[in-house]
Amino acid sequence: MATTMLKGNEVQLSGADVKVGDIAPVVTVVAKDLKDVQVGGKNEKSQIVVVVPSLDTAVCASETRKFNEEAAKVENAEVIVVSMDLPFAMGRFCTTEGIENLTVGSDFRAKAFSKSYGVLIASGPLAGVACRAVFxxxxxxxxxxxxxxxxxxxxPNYEAAIAALSLAAPVAQASSCCGGGAC
Structure with a gap:
């Protein structure tokens, strides 16, 4: 079972142990407007999925603001922040903080994302919420x-995550000047 630390104390994580190179599980989280948001799977864009315990903490808020600014600059990429916060609280956070360049998704219903990606905290005072992670x-x-x-x-390591996103983002195809023929 995977682990992480909370203020120096080990906590257990539960769920699938996905690895780099694996096919990303397709799961649905709930957007601030209560619509479904698909995470994972084949997509027109690459995705950076930022997992935080709750937007109602200073570290999570700072991290979300940073990804709103930096990762959103990567073309052909989608930024999704996932937490257990209720969609209404996520909406209020985005409005208050001016977050407009990313999607927030709540995993509160079935914790499907947290279980599928192995980030559900199974022990300690934060049991039942997601740990801090980036995919x-x-x-x-x-x-x-x-x-x-x-x-x-x-x-998290912002530089490494954003560099990985830049490498993963599909390059936009330039349209041909001659309708598909050589120029």
Whole structure:
């Protein structure tokens, strides 16, 4: 069973142990407007899935603001922040913080994302919420980057995650000037 730390104390994680190179499980989370959001699987864009315990903490809020600014600059990529927060709280957070470049998704209904990606905290005071993690999924639905933060109270490696997203993002096809022929 995978583990991480919470203020220096080991906590167990439960769920599937997905790895880089695996096909990303397709799961549905709930957007702030209560619509379904698909995470994982084949897509037109690459995805960076930022997992946080709750947007109602300083570290999670800071991390979400950072990914809203930095990862959203990557073309042909989608940024999704997943937590157990209720969709209404996520909407309020986005409005208050001016978060407009990413999608927030709640895993509160069945914890399907957390179980499918192995980030559900199974022990300790935060049992039942997700740990802090980042996954990059390319357009073919393959996990190309995974970081389970070793300490839940600390932010992820932004540079490595955004570099992995940049590598995973599909390059936009330039249209031909001659309708498909050589110029």
């Amino acid at each position: 990059v999924i390319n357009a073919d639905g393959i996990i190309t980057y995974k970081e389970i933060c070793p300490e839940i109270t600390e932010e």
